[in-house]
Amino acid sequence: MSGNHHHHEEDFIFKYIFSQDHKMIAKQFLITGGLMGFVGIIMSVIFRLQLGWQGEPFPFLESFMGDWAPNGVLDPDKYLALVTLHGTIMVFFLLTAGLSGTFSNLLIPLQIGARDMASGFLNMLSYWFFFMSSMVMISSIFVEGGPASAGWTIYPPLSALPQAIPGSGLGMTLWLTSMALFIVGSLLGSLNYIVTIMNLRTKGMSMTRMPLTIWAFLITAILGVLSFPVLLSAALLLIFDRSFGTSFYLSDIFIGGKVLEYDGGSPILFEHLFWFLGHPEVYIILLPALGLSSEIISTNSRKPIFGYRAMIGSMLAIALLSFLVWGHHMFVTGMNPFLGAVFTFTTLLVAIPSAVKVFNYLTTLWKGNIVYTPAMLFSIGLVSTFITGGLTGIILGDSALDINVHDTYFVVGHFHIVMGLSAAFGMIAGVYHWFPKMFGRMMNNKLGYAHFWTTIVSAYGVFFPMHFLGLAGIPRRYYTNSNFPLFDDFIDMNQMISVFAILAFLAQLIFAYNFFYSIFKGQRAPQNPWRSNTLDWTTPVEHLHGNWPGEIPEVHRWPYDYSKPGAEEDFIPQTVPLAEGEFDEGHTEDEH
Amino acid sequence: MMTFLTIVAVFLVLFVIGQVLGVFELSAKLRGRNVYDVTEKESKVQSVMMLVFLAAYFTFILWQVNKWGGSTLPVPASLHGVTTDTLLSITWWIIIPMFVLTHILLFYFAFKYVYNKNRRAEYFAHSNKLELIWTAVPTIVLTILILYGLNTWNSITTPLTDDVDHIKMELYAKQFDWTARYSGADNKLGSADVHLIDATNPVGLDVRDENGNDDIIVKGEFHLPVNVPVQFNFRSQDVIHSAYMPHFRAQMNCVPGMTTKFKFTPTITTAEMKQITKNPDFNYVLLCNKICGAAHYNMQMAIIVESQEDFDKWLAGQKPFKAEEAPAMEVEKTVVEDTAVEAVEQVEADKAEI
Numbered sequence: 001m002s003g004n005h006h007h008h009e010e011d012f013i014f015k016y017i018f019s020q021d022h023k024m025i026a027k028q029f030l031i032t033g034g035l036m037g038f039v040g041i042i043m044s045v046i047f048r049l050q051l052g053w054q055g056e057p058f059p060f061l062e063s064f065m066g067d068w069a070p071n072g073v074l075d076p077d078k079y080l081a082l083v084t085l086h087g088t089i090m091v092f093f094l095l096t097a098g099l100s101g102t103f104s105n106l107l108i109p110l111q112i113g114a115r116d117m118a119s120g121f122l123n124m125l126s127y128w129f130f131f132m133s134s135m136v137m138i139s140s141i142f143v144e145g146g147p148a149s150a151g152w153t154i155y156p157p158l159s160a161l162p163q164a165i166p167g168s169g170l171g172m173t174l175w176l177t178s179m180a181l182f183i184v185g186s187l188l189g190s191l192n193y194i195v196t197i198m199n200l201r202t203k204g205m206s207m208t209r210m211p212l213t214i215w216a217f218l219i220t221a222i223l224g225v226l227s228f229p230v231l232l233s234a235a236l237l238l239i240f241d242r243s244f245g246t247s248f249y250l251s252d253i254f255i256g257g258k259v260l261e262y263d264g265g266s267p268i269l270f271e272h273l274f275w276f277l278g279h280p281e282v283y284i285i286l287l288p289a290l291g292l293s294s295e296i297i298s299t300n301s302r303k304p305i306f307g308y309r310a311m312i313g314s315m316l317a318i319a320l321l322s323f324l325v326w327g328h329h330m331f332v333t334g335m336n337p338f339l340g341a342v343f344t345f346t347t348l349l350v351a352i353p354s355a356v357k358v359f360n361y362l363t364t365l366w367k368g369n370i371v372y373t374p375a376m377l378f379s380i381g382l383v384s385t386f387i388t389g390g391l392t393g394i395i396l397g398d399s400a401l402d403i404n405v406h407d408t409y410f411v412v413g414h415f416h417i418v419m420g421l422s423a424a425f426g427m428i429a430g431v432y433h434w435f436p437k438m439f440g441r442m443m444n445n446k447l448g449y450a451h452f453w454t455t456i457v458s459a460y461g462v463f464f465p466m467h468f469l470g471l472a473g474i475p476r477r478y479y480t481n482s483n484f485p486l487f488d489d490f491i492d493m494n495q496m497i498s499v500f501a502i503l504a505f506l507a508q509l510i511f512a513y514n515f516f517y518s519i520f521k522g523q524r525a526p527q528n529p530w531r532s533n534t535l536d537w538t539t540p541v542e543h544l545h546g547n548w549p550g551e552i553p554e555v556h557r558w559p560y561d562y563s564k565p566g567a568e569e570d571f572i573p574q575t576v577p578l579a580e581g582e583f584d585e586g587h588t589e590d591e592h
Numbered sequence: 593m594m595t596f597l598t599i600v601a602v603f604l605v606l607f608v609i610g611q612v613l614g615v616f617e618l619s620a621k622l623r624g625r626n627v628y629d630v631t632e633k634e635s636k637v638q639s640v641m642m643l644v645f646l647a648a649y650f651t652f653i654l655w656q657v658n659k660w661g662g663s664t665l666p667v668p669a670s671l672h673g674v675t676t677d678t679l680l681s682i683t684w685w686i687i688i689p690m691f692v693l694t695h696i697l698l699f700y701f702a703f704k705y706v707y708n709k710n711r712r713a714e715y716f717a718h719s720n721k722l723e724l725i726w727t728a729v730p731t732i733v734l735t736i737l738i739l740y741g742l743n744t745w746n747s748i749t750t751p752l753t754d755d756v757d758h759i760k761m762e763l764y765a766k767q768f769d770w771t772a773r774y775s776g777a778d779n780k781l782g783s784a785d786v787h788l789i790d791a792t793n794p795v796g797l798d799v800r801d802e803n804g805n806d807d808i809i810v811k812g813e814f815h816l817p818v819n820v821p822v823q824f825n826f827r828s829q830d831v832i833h834s835a836y837m838p839h840f841r842a843q844m845n846c847v848p849g850m851t852t853k854f855k856f857t858p859t860i861t862t863a864e865m866k867q868i869t870k871n872p873d874f875n876y877v878l879l880c881n882k883i884c885g886a887a888h889y890n891m892q893m894a895i896i897v898e899s900q901e902d903f904d905k906w907l908a909g910q911k912p913f914k915a916e917e918a919p920a921m922e923v924e925k926t927v928v929e930d931t932a933v934e935a936v937e938q939v940e941a942d943k944a945e946i
């Protein structure tokens with residue numbers, strides 16, 4: 001393992017660029033994912049300008065977007081391009097690679113007591129695939145015809161035919177290439193996470209003594225390994241259709257004045273394959289956020305997480321169900337109605353483990369002794385968004401109701417709140433909480449508070465009103481609603497949403513500032529700033545290869561012994577041996 | 593110039609923030625504490641903010657309901673729309689109390705249990721009883737919702753049979769407009785094929801199929817008689833579109849290569865709806881609700897719901913698709929070739945423009 005390259009000096013390139021150290025790779029994921037996220041947010045601000053002030057010119061757009069915004073008015077094709085890239089970047093680059101990549105890498109070895117990942121080399125490859133994938137995606141912005149514009153779901157035939165939309169030319173080829181690279185990177189990462197968690201736990205770290213973060217990363221990695229290959233095959237078949245004239249997804253098409261030669265394919269097949277990944281993907285995004293926030297809420301409530309085993313159980317249940325519900329994205333595709341019924345049933349079942357999680361969070365806060373770090377604020381924000389967005393899922397999951405709101409702004413509101421906001425909040429909370437572990441310095445709390453309140457207010461200001469738009473029948477991916485007098489009542493709402501969107505963006509600048517300022521100028525971190533129990537806080541502040549200078553510590557208890565009666569301090573690290581006759585919540589039967 | 597000034601301004605603001613932070617940290621150091629330590633007072637302020645936020649959030653929601661509640665979800669104008677709206681109301685009655693309750697608990701706990709160094713949190717790690725309750729209660733509630741939902745879904749998706757009087761028609765989608773086709777006197781839609789599409793045969797009807805000869809093809813708007821069930825077939829010529837008629841709570845994708853179906857019975861005429869909405873310009877619409885290209889946002893067709901007499905009168909004024917006008921299968925090749933040449937020229941011309 002990594003013991004051999006313990007002490008020799010590395011030069012710059014191997015330390016910062018081709019690093020095989022999980023802590024450095026985590027930072028690489030964070031910075032790359034964060035920058036991609038920044039691009040994604042800017043895109044949303046640009047298309048929100050169009051939606052808020054439909055058709056009004058913003059001359060500065062033309063100055064940096066050129067013919068994407070002739071006379072300062074965004075072009076309809078490019079609107080779709082921006083929406084597509086925004087969705088793709090946010091889902092895959094920010095909240096899959098940026099979130100899971102960062103924290104799985106940082107925390108798995110540190111919290112299970114391992115010197116590094118099982119394979120440092122594969123881990124490095126995983127980052128570099130992600131990096132290349134990011135570069136290819138960004139480069140697609142600049143090619144002729146523009147980047148992919150068929151929505152992040154890239155349904156064929158739209159995504160297959162450049163005649164249908166210019167972005168389906170080279171732009172789509174690059175999108176597919178980028179995603180293929182992304183998937184390879186993600187698989188390398190996930191396999192590594194699974195192997196590491198299964199094999200490299202330190203002495204005493206039984207499965208039921210693992211922090212919920214690790215459980216979340218484990219389950220996420222399993223989901224990724226099982227679902228991403230399906231997306232890869234979907235993409236491959238699409239590549240065949242696009243470039244080699246096969247007809248997996250295409251049939252009976254008359255476009256540009258002629259009949260195309262495709263025969264016998266079905267676009268619905270693509271949808272099945274896409275959502276077989278697509279739905280688990282939302283949990284690939286969400287579960288790590290839930291894991292991080294469980295840890296943060298418990299630590300800062302100075303109280304054990306309530307229902308540790310139920311939390312694990314509900315994550316497993318959610319993971320299992322996530323493979324059985326993809327059809328809820330396809331209720332109105334003409335899929336067999338009986339199948340629709342089955343998917344309604346399985347989908348609504350997801351509400352049960354989700355409800356269990358929410359109540360467990362609430363009970364964790366109850367009678368706690370809550371310290372408000374910025375991480376804690378964002379974690380509470382996550383619980384709020386998870387509830388708000390989760391509840392509207394009960395409407396969307398019910399096929400009879402989905403008929404009317406499918407593909408409207410109701411959906412945009414729903415998934416941004418439950419997936420976008422919850423995961424983003426979890427990720428941000430994670431950054432505040434583990435910043436001292438990553439950079440050895442502290443972030444500024446005051447700015448953190450300002451960041452949280454401006455963010456949650458503007459985020460709800462953006463996404464809550466969208467439910468009204470959707471119920472009124474406004475479809476998503478509309479460049480403007482002004483062609484329908486029916487929607488005129490919502491002109492001022494659209495403006496309000498856009499103003500909040502700009503505020504939300506500005507609020508993230510506070511965060512970016514705090515982040516970079518603190519990397520260089522933040523106060524030096526103590527070893528265990530949050531008085532936390534987990535093993536990560538037993539490593540020295542200065543990073544070293546292999547994580548612990550001496551022996552890897554042994555674990556004697558579960559990670560949630562906060563405010564345990566009889567103990568002097570309000571926390572007992574996992575490394576502290578059990579006292580005579582003390583009961584450990586994380587015990588397993590075979591230890592008796 | 594503006595851009596430059598903005599950039600300068602941004603940097604100035606950042607610089608000021610940096611200075612202020614520096615001062616904070618210095619003064620904290622002088623007072624002998626770490627800036628990152630959260631003091632009891634700071635926690636207290638945040639905990640009060642939690643309550644303030646709760647109040648603000650609820651107020652914001654009520655304000656929205658008050659301001660936009662009237663313009664959102666339109667009155668259901670179809671038979672099944674009334675049923676789904678009831679199901680929707682029931683669902684709201686479950687969701688809203690859950691939302692309010694959990695939010696009050698969340699933010700109240702966040703306020704109440706703020707850090708106090710003289711208190712200790714309760715070591716409460718699990719309770720089988722509580723966990724059983726909040727597994728069981730959602731299960732029961734969801735079972736009811738699932739049963740009701742599936743019942744509604746089944747009745748919506750069962751196609752009409754021939755013993756029920758109904759109209760058969762087709763909505764045909766292409767970038768970026770709609771074509772409606774009525775099945776005519778025989779109430780049978782003639783078969784169609786993309787290879788037969790041309791200027792005079794927009795949906796590609798096959799003349800050898802007698803059923804199609806009396807089919808009536810319309811553009812711009814289509815009419816429906818009130819209280820008569822309509823069985824729709826949907827097809828698409830190029831990419832996936834979605835026929836969305838929000839007032840009728842109806843939506844179905846139009847997928848190239850296959851025919852999809854949906855049925856509903858309109859119950860309110862356009863004239864009546866004008867009164868209900870107090871809007872003399874009201875019109876039902878069919879919109880496209882699946883991303884389909886640049887003009888996706890403007891792919892619409894008006895729907896007029898009227899009495900049976902008015903409908904019959906209107907339909908009688910429309911021209912049935914006649915045999916002479918359609919190209920027979922034999923001439924297909926040349927036609928296609930001609931249009932192909934045109935298409936290539938078109939593409940070249942477009943390219944030249946760019």
Ligand code: HEM
Nearest residue numbers: 044083084087090091151152419420424476477478501504
């Ligand atoms: C400042 C923050 C954000 C704003 C203002 C914003 C705004 C929007 C809007 C208005 C749309 C719909 C556009 C349309 O349908 O025409 C959209 C689409 C989308 N957003 Fe965001 N969003 C934000 C953050 C996020 C985050 C954090 C995620 C992560 C999950 C996300 C994921 C998506 C996805 C997947 C789509 C769908 C793209 C598509 O239709 O293909 N967004 N966003």
Ligand SMILES: [Cu+2]
Nearest residue numbers: 279325326329
């Ligand atoms: Cu899903």
Ligand SMILES: [Cu+2]
Nearest residue numbers: 833880884891
């Ligand atoms: Cu369309």
